[in-house]
Amino acid sequence: xxxxxxxxxxxxxxxxxxxxxxxxxxxxxxxxxxxxxxxxxxxxxxxxxxxxxxxxxxxxxxxxxxxxxxxxxxxxxxxxxxxxxxxxxxxxxxxxxxxxxxxxxxxxxxxxxxxxxxxxxxxxxxxxxxxxxxxxxxxxxxxxxxxxxxxxxxxxxxxxxxxxxxxxxxxxxxxxxxxxxxxxxxxxxxxxxxxxxxxxxxxxxxxxxxxxxxxxxxxxxxxxxxxxxxxxxxxxxxxxxxxxxxxxxxxxxxxxxxxxxxxxxxxxxxxxxxxxxxxxxxxxxxxxxxxxxxxxxxxxxxxxxxxxxxxxxxxxxxxxxxxxxxxxxxxxxxxxxxxxxxxxxxxxxxxxxxxxxxxxxxxxxxxxxxxxxxxxxxxxxxxxxxxxxxxxxxxxxxxxxxxxxxxxxxxxxxxxxxxxxxxx
Amino acid sequence: xxxxxxxxxxxxxxxxxxxxxxxxxxxxxxxxxxxxxxxxxxxxxxxxxxxxxxxxxxxxxxxxxxxxxxxxxxxxxxxxxxxxxxxxxxxxxxxxxxxxxxxxxxxxxxxxxxxxxxxxxxxxxxxxxxxxxxxxxxxxxxxxxxxxxxxxxxxxxxxxxxxxxxxxxxxxxxxxxxxxxxxxxxxxxxxxxxxxxxxxxxxxxxxxxxxxxxxxxxxxxxxxxxxxxxxxxxxxxxxxxxxxxxxxxxxxxxxxxxxxxxxxxxxxxxxxxxxxxxxxxxxxxxxxxxxxxxxxxxxxxxxxxxxxxxxxxxxxxxxxxxxxxxxxxxxxxxxxxxxxxxxxxxxxxxxxxxxxxxxxxxxxxxxxxxxxxxxxxxxxxxxxxxxxxxxxxxxxxxxxxxxxxxxxxxxxxxxxxxxxxxxxxxxxxxxxxxxxxxxxxxxxxxxxxxxxxxxxxxxxxxxxxxxxxxxxxxxxxxxxxxxxxxxxxxxxxxxxxxxxxxxxxxxxxxxxxxxxxxxxxxxxxxxxxxxxxxxxxxxxxxxxxxxxxxxxxxx
Numbered sequence: 001x002x003x004x005x006x007x008x009x010x011x012x013x014x015x016x017x018x019x020x021x022x023x024x025x026x027x028x029x030x031x032x033x034x035x036x037x038x039x040x041x042x043x044x045x046x047x048x049x050x051x052x053x054x055x056x057x058x059x060x061x062x063x064x065x066x067x068x069x070x071x072x073x074x075x076x077x078x079x080x081x082x083x084x085x086x087x088x089x090x091x092x093x094x095x096x097x098x099x100x101x102x103x104x105x106x107x108x109x110x111x112x113x114x115x116x117x118x119x120x121x122x123x124x125x126x127x128x129x130x131x132x133x134x135x136x137x138x139x140x141x142x143x144x145x146x147x148x149x150x151x152x153x154x155x156x157x158x159x160x161x162x163x164x165x166x167x168x169x170x171x172x173x174x175x176x177x178x179x180x181x182x183x184x185x186x187x188x189x190x191x192x193x194x195x196x197x198x199x200x201x202x203x204x205x206x207x208x209x210x211x212x213x214x215x216x217x218x219x220x221x222x223x224x225x226x227x228x229x230x231x232x233x234x235x236x237x238x239x240x241x242x243x244x245x246x247x248x249x250x251x252x253x254x255x256x257x258x259x260x261x262x263x264x265x266x267x268x269x270x271x272x273x274x275x276x277x278x279x280x281x282x283x284x285x286x287x288x289x290x291x292x293x294x295x296x297x298x299x300x301x302x303x304x305x306x307x308x309x310x311x312x313x314x315x316x317x318x319x320x321x322x323x324x325x326x327x328x329x330x331x332x333x334x335x336x337x338x339x340x341x342x343x344x345x346x347x348x349x350x351x352x353x354x355x356x357x358x359x360x361x362x363x364x365x366x367x368x369x370x371x372x373x374x375x376x377x378x379x380x381x382x383x384x385x386x387x388x389x390x391x392x393x394x395x396x397x398x399x400x401x402x403x404x405x406x407x408x409x410x411x412x413x414x415x416x417x418x419x420x421x422x423x424x
Numbered sequence: 425x426x427x428x429x430x431x432x433x434x435x436x437x438x439x440x441x442x443x444x445x446x447x448x449x450x451x452x453x454x455x456x457x458x459x460x461x462x463x464x465x466x467x468x469x470x471x472x473x474x475x476x477x478x479x480x481x482x483x484x485x486x487x488x489x490x491x492x493x494x495x496x497x498x499x500x501x502x503x504x505x506x507x508x509x510x511x512x513x514x515x516x517x518x519x520x521x522x523x524x525x526x527x528x529x530x531x532x533x534x535x536x537x538x539x540x541x542x543x544x545x546x547x548x549x550x551x552x553x554x555x556x557x558x559x560x561x562x563x564x565x566x567x568x569x570x571x572x573x574x575x576x577x578x579x580x581x582x583x584x585x586x587x588x589x590x591x592x593x594x595x596x597x598x599x600x601x602x603x604x605x606x607x608x609x610x611x612x613x614x615x616x617x618x619x620x621x622x623x624x625x626x627x628x629x630x631x632x633x634x635x636x637x638x639x640x641x642x643x644x645x646x647x648x649x650x651x652x653x654x655x656x657x658x659x660x661x662x663x664x665x666x667x668x669x670x671x672x673x674x675x676x677x678x679x680x681x682x683x684x685x686x687x688x689x690x691x692x693x694x695x696x697x698x699x700x701x702x703x704x705x706x707x708x709x710x711x712x713x714x715x716x717x718x719x720x721x722x723x724x725x726x727x728x729x730x731x732x733x734x735x736x737x738x739x740x741x742x743x744x745x746x747x748x749x750x751x752x753x754x755x756x757x758x759x760x761x762x763x764x765x766x767x768x769x770x771x772x773x774x775x776x777x778x779x780x781x782x783x784x785x786x787x788x789x790x791x792x793x794x795x796x797x798x799x800x801x802x803x804x805x806x807x808x809x810x811x812x813x814x815x816x817x818x819x820x821x822x823x824x825x826x827x828x829x830x831x832x833x834x835x836x837x838x839x840x841x842x843x844x845x846x847x848x849x850x851x852x853x854x855x856x857x858x859x860x861x862x863x864x865x866x867x868x869x870x871x872x873x874x875x876x877x878x879x880x881x882x883x884x885x886x887x888x889x890x891x892x893x894x895x896x897x898x899x900x901x902x903x904x905x906x907x908x909x910x911x912x913x914x915x916x917x918x919x920x921x922x923x924x925x926x927x928x929x930x931x932x933x934x935x936x937x938x939x940x941x942x943x944x945x946x947x948x949x950x951x952x953x954x955x956x957x958x959x960x961x962x963x964x965x966x967x968x969x970x971x972x973x974x975x976x977x978x979x
Contacts, residue, residue: 324526327478328513329512330509419530
């Protein structure tokens with residue numbers, strides 16, 4: 001078991017190294033960041049001073065080695081104080097170090113260097129941004145899991161029924177809507193259109209209720225089960241209600257078209273972060289701001305989870321052991337939740353973990369649109385300003401998160417399915 | 425209490441929206457404390473009938489046209505779904521064919537039985553667990569405590585079936601339906617499970633509805649027999665009467681088409697022949713003397729295949745956890761041209777590893793195998809090519825060994841194209857004729873054929889290259905008995921016509937004895953016994969062979 005985790009970790013480190021290398025060279029070969037940092041008419045001396053400060057005067061290869069040495073937990077340093085390899089205890093958080101000749105070998109926390117712009121430590125910048133993204137992604141994925149699995153189960157149980165078809169339509173929309181578009185849409189509807197109390201025509205609901213009660217009455221007379229055909233009737237009622245309302249508005253029958261529900265407004269603002277800055281109280285936790293971005297971020301995994309759960313569950317329901325469970329006389333709910341779902345969840349877990357990792361990384365658009373202070377927004381700003389250390393730092397952190405989540409997923413399979421439990 | 429446990433009257437039922445009936449006008453009854461065997465081949469409707477009795481077929485698509493199903497005098501078809509659910513497990517229970525897939529892989533065996541008890545009885549968790557342990561002991565699981573905490577994949581097939589039986593009898597049901605409960609198991613395990621079921625049935629005075637395709641098993645367990653064919657009951661009655669004095673030609677055919685234990689007819693009679701659909705086969709018996717003479721003359725020639733000390737080991741893990749498994753160990757035998765060598769053993773005995781080593785599909789760890797004087801392991805690519813042409817394999821599962829997206833013609837032509845056979849189209853037509861399939865089969869796809877027909881196609885594919893040596897790996901095990909007889913006859917016809925040499929692998933000793941000149945008995949990778957077929961079967965030397973022979977149902 002331990003061996004398995006170690007081999008996975010080694011593999012993960014190799015992946016990290018590859019990612020760091022690729023990203024480092026892509027950005028180093030680009031423009032000269034110094035030009036962005038200084039005023040337009042600065043002298044060469046000023047520029048050179050800045051270059052030296054950030055090691056930008058060194059050739060790319062050496063800068064790369066220096067960076068690797070900085071982020072490696074075990075690193076080699078010079079004892080010479082003026083060397084760029086000097087182990088400065090003020091910068092690095094060193095756990096232990098050993099002197100070997102003129103070199104120091106140190107065990108330290110990875111050092112992600114400093115931002116070119118603010119000169120703050122990148123670790124600190126990311127440390128500030130990460131909780132925002134973490135909370136956002138976590139809430140979004142929990143929302144997606146709970147709602148997604150429930151809708152998926154409902155769809156599977158009503159295969160080809162109304163719920164199933166509606167879920168399919170919504171899933172296709174959710175999967176195909178690009179996140180920046182969805183973000184703008186959600187912000188517009190939730191934070192603007194529906195900000196204040198809104199009225200919605202009541203006719204579709206009225207017609208729906210009428211049709212359903214007619215159906216219930218019919219089913220009682222014919223002795224059919226109570227639920228037979230109600231789905232179709234309610235949809236029919238809804239559509240007729242919408243048609244009625246459109247007709248009434250078109251014919252300017254005000255007293256008919258004004259019959260409406262009054263929905264209380266959401267009161268959510270279009271932008272905002274986990275913490276608002278209040279002039280008097282300083283930082284204030286504002287959980288309301290979480291709703292719209294989390295909803296947006298959760299839509300796509302939600303759509304995927306719905307379809308995966310549905311298909312996987314349908315397949316499992318065909319298995320022999322489900323027939324055994326029926327032969328045991330178990331209640332349908334026990335069959336689904338205890339016997340079927342546990343078997344059906346494996347592909348769903350893969351999807352969830354994959355999405356969760358990429359949500360941590362890919363919340364860029366959503367964070368940007370909602371002005372949510374998180375890793376994505378920070379990376380976006382850093383990219384715009386050629387702030388290489390911050391970009392690199394984000395990349396390292398995001399890649400590490402991917403690696404860790406993948407290992408956790410592998411372990412989770414074992415918990416759910418004993419057949420893949422790793423022996424020894 | 426009513427005397428009759430389950431009473432089915434004039435039941436007609438089917439599937440789907442067209443009026444196709446799967447069963448028509450089925451009537452039979454099972455009394456308390458009695459065992460009724462329903463015998464029939466695939467498609468006879470025996471499973472549909474029992475699943476309807478349990479209420480396990482979702483309706484729709486399944487439907488019941490007419491008829492009555494009464495349990496303990498009460499018509500179950502009049503009950504609502506909730507009332508039927510409460511009957512299931514508590515009063516009527518079922519054991520299924522595939523113990524491998526019938527237990528939930530992600531739940532512990534103990535829990536799966538315990539869950540059944542807590543569903544139907546007012547019982548505390550602790551009491552339920554104790555009761556499960558008792559049940560596990562009752563079904564003779566070797567280590568009840570361990571089985572309780574095991575997941576299904578950690579148990580053997582026979583143990584899983586014991587867990588299924590423990591589950592089924594947990595609430596002391598009045599009726600137990602066992603749907604081919606031993607078909608997927610090894611013969612020796614089958615024997616134990618049948619004895620266990622019989623024992624439990626008498627001990628609990630249960631009504632047992634035993635569904636099977638094997639008349640040998642029927643003789644062991646049943647009091648009454650119902651014979652079904654194509655959704656209809658063809659004959660029913662007392663077990664002795666049916667087995668010794670069947671009146672319907674289908675029943676007579678079913679009994680006759682099993683390879684007899686004590687004699688060797690030239691060809692096996694088929695069910696079709698009894699139904700008057702085909703002319704009778706030449707069933708003259710070959711005398712023991714003639715057979716010995718034939719075997720002696722065969723052994724004058726140089727062996728076609730010589731195997732010496734063949735060993736294949738698999739190593740799992742490294743260092744301390746290293747685990748060496750001998751799939752086959754030190755196997756030595758030879759096969760003469762024109763001979764059929766039978767290879768018998770239960771699952772895991774190394775039969776399949778051996779056949780794969782012989783065809784160089786896997787490399788043996790040690791030992792040698794020579795084909796026609798050439799070492800199979802050291803053949804260069806040209807020789808290997810000609811070896812592949814003359815040695816062929818017929819697999820067990822005709823459903824899995826044909827590519828579903830290739831027409832039969834393409835499947836046949838592919839092999840011939842690879843080996844550069846002239847006029848492959850003409851040859852394909854010849855082959856169809858050879859295996860007794862109509863010529864228009866060539867344009868069709870595998871799913872359009874029945875299991876027996878597919879096995880004929882697989883045989884045609886093996887014959888396409890005019891091989892001299894064929895390994896039949898459990899080639900008739902997945903087939904119905906009546907189809908099995910036809911395919912065995914076909915194999916023998918082809919052997920006679922082309923002077924083929926077979927290695928015939930099977931777990932079924934009576935089939936192997938019928939087919940083979942000599943028999944090799946394998947157990948856990950080792951050769952248990954090797955000798956002339958009749959002698960080995962009449963005077964077995966090793967204890968394992970004796971056990972195998974004693975386990976043959978109805979023997």
